[in-house]
Amino acid sequence: MTAPLLTRVARLPFASGFEPAQLRRLCATGRSAAYRPGERIFTEGGAADRFWLIENGRVALDLRVPGRGDQVIETLATGAVLGWSWLHPPYRWQFGCETRGPVDTVMFDAAAVRELCDADPAFGYAMLRRFVPVITGRLHATRLRLLDLYAAPAAKARP
Amino acid sequence: MSTSLASRVTGAELPLPYRVIARHADTDDTVTLELAYETAPLPAFAPGQFAMLTAYGIGEVPISLSGLPAPHETARRLTHTLRAVGAVTRALHAAGPGTVIGVRGPFGTTWDVPSAAGHDVVVVAGGIGLAPVRPIVQAVLAERDRYGEVVLLVGARTPADLLYRDDLDRWAAAGVQVGVTVDRPAEGWNGHVGVVPALVASARFRPGRSVGFVCGPEVMMRFTARALTDRGVPASRVRVSLERNMRCGAGWCGHCQLGPLLLCRDGPVVDYARAEPLLDVREL
Numbered sequence: 001m002t003a004p005l006l007t008r009v010a011r012l013p014f015a016s017g018f019e020p021a022q023l024r025r026l027c028a029t030g031r032s033a034a035y036r037p038g039e040r041i042f043t044e045g046g047a048a049d050r051f052w053l054i055e056n057g058r059v060a061l062d063l064r065v066p067g068r069g070d071q072v073i074e075t076l077a078t079g080a081v082l083g084w085s086w087l088h089p090p091y092r093w094q095f096g097c098e099t100r101g102p103v104d105t106v107m108f109d110a111a112a113v114r115e116l117c118d119a120d121p122a123f124g125y126a127m128l129r130r131f132v133p134v135i136t137g138r139l140h141a142t143r144l145r146l147l148d149l150y151a152a153p154a155a156k157a158r159p
Numbered sequence: 160m161s162t163s164l165a166s167r168v169t170g171a172e173l174p175l176p177y178r179v180i181a182r183h184a185d186t187d188d189t190v191t192l193e194l195a196y197e198t199a200p201l202p203a204f205a206p207g208q209f210a211m212l213t214a215y216g217i218g219e220v221p222i223s224l225s226g227l228p229a230p231h232e233t234a235r236r237l238t239h240t241l242r243a244v245g246a247v248t249r250a251l252h253a254a255g256p257g258t259v260i261g262v263r264g265p266f267g268t269t270w271d272v273p274s275a276a277g278h279d280v281v282v283v284a285g286g287i288g289l290a291p292v293r294p295i296v297q298a299v300l301a302e303r304d305r306y307g308e309v310v311l312l313v314g315a316r317t318p319a320d321l322l323y324r325d326d327l328d329r330w331a332a333a334g335v336q337v338g339v340t341v342d343r344p345a346e347g348w349n350g351h352v353g354v355v356p357a358l359v360a361s362a363r364f365r366p367g368r369s370v371g372f373v374c375g376p377e378v379m380m381r382f383t384a385r386a387l388t389d390r391g392v393p394a395s396r397v398r399v400s401l402e403r404n405m406r407c408g409a410g411w412c413g414h415c416q417l418g419p420l421l422l423c424r425d426g427p428v429v430d431y432a433r434a435e436p437l438l439d440v441r442e443l
């Protein structure tokens with residue numbers, strides 16, 4: 001973790017396609033954040049005031065279900081973007097998040113990034129172009145899981 | 160890419176008797192059977208090929224080879240892993256040691272593992288799809304020096320549905336990058352949760368120097384093949400195993416036709432460049 005923040009972010013898939021100047025401005029709002037195993041990064045309903053790029057490790061998104069505790073919905077691993085509820089009002093986390101093992105991240109200040117987006121539409125557009133594939137990728141994955149592909153096929157007469 | 164011996168080999172038309180010599184319950188509905196020939200052996204099977212297994216009096220189903228014999232074992236044993244989903248697979252699932260079943264084969268194209276020498280090997284399996292790719296991992300580890308990175312990504316419905324847990328641990332200890340993910344975690348599950356194509360993004364391999372081997376439900380294979388090609392693996396170097404319903408196993412009956420392919424003969428292993436345009440074709 002000795003390399004400068006910009007160099008570290010530039011290595012992550014999220015950075016591909018950003019212009020160097022835009023990436024520099026984004027990185028000015030970021031800092032390193034490391035988490036211990038089992039540490040809660042955010043809680044469902046809490047203020048969504050940051051987002052993270054996972055450099056190393058794995059986190060679990062969860063949802064509190066009455067009587068069943070925190071149910072894990074999905075895990076995210078090295079290279080993933082964590083958090084997009086900061087992009088739109090009411091800026092509240094829809095899920096909770098806890099680490100699975102030690103996790104190294106670069107953490108960004110959401111209010112500062114939103115200000116950059118508002119002040120410079122080209123920067124804002126570049127950010128959206130990075131986030132939309134993240135969001136659609138997760139939507140596709142969720143749809144795949146809805147299909148329950150590995151369930152036992154329903155018995156039917158052989159043709 | 161690979162050869163089709165189906166209609167030329169002995170044992171293609173008439174099932175030969177094989178005896179179940181070992182039965183291992185992998186999960187609630189899936190077993191691995193070790194079979195030894197009674198009268199005469201079939202020709203050797205290669206990874207990717209399948210047998211037609213007969214439960215006498217009930218019927219016959221295609222089941223892939225799911226293991227290579229250990230070096231000290233006779234090469235003429237067959238290993239098959241099958242999931243009980245209907246009449247025939249339920250009967251085979253119930254076959255204990257000593258039971259005689261019928262076997263025809265080997266049928267179909269192979270994974271052509273040796274052609275991946277010098278490359279990174281990226282194997283992605285979903286559900287029972289881990290069975291047909293298990294011999295790939297075994298073949299690669301038997302000649303470890305010939306290959307680069309070895310990645311095995313596995314998706315299962317729940318932790319209890321995971322096949323070959325001992326193998327997965329052993330392979331990870333042998334340096335294989337093993338990633339396992341489940342759709343529905345259970346209490347105490349500390350691994351990945353999500354779909355297996357999502358693991359492709361963070362696996363370490365050189366896309367331009369990799370061969371991908373993908374097996375599982377067709378939708379899972381489509382998404383995985385896209386994830387691999389998105390990372391830069393050429394579609395011609397991604398192989399998928401297409402498992403449509405089959406009857407004769409030898410390209411005679413046309414039951415398993417997919418576009419221009421008779422999958423029992425021209426498949427099941429097909430490269431994705433060839434398979435992609437066909438995956439929208441409705442089953443006949």
Ligand SMILES: Cc1cc2nc3c(=O)[nH]c(=O)nc-3n(C[C@H](O)[C@H](O)[C@H](O)COP(=O)(O)OP(=O)(O)OC[C@H]3O[C@@H](n4cnc5c(N)ncnc54)[C@H](O)[C@@H]3O)c2cc1C
Pocket residue numbers: 153154155156157158209218220221222223224225240241242243244245246247248249287290291401402403404405427
């Ligand atoms: C080349 C090939 C290799 C295969 N390898 C294996 C293997 O290694 N292990 C294993 O457990 N199974 C494997 N299968 C699938 C297996 O052949 C079927 O599960 C079996 O034919 C079902 O027969 P049945 O009489 O038990 O059930 P049926 O009553 O015929 O079918 C029960 C249910 O399973 C569905 N089904 C049948 N065949 C398939 C299929 N190919 N794919 C998806 N759903 C199907 C049917 O639509 C039905 O809903 C393979 C199939 C092919 C074509």
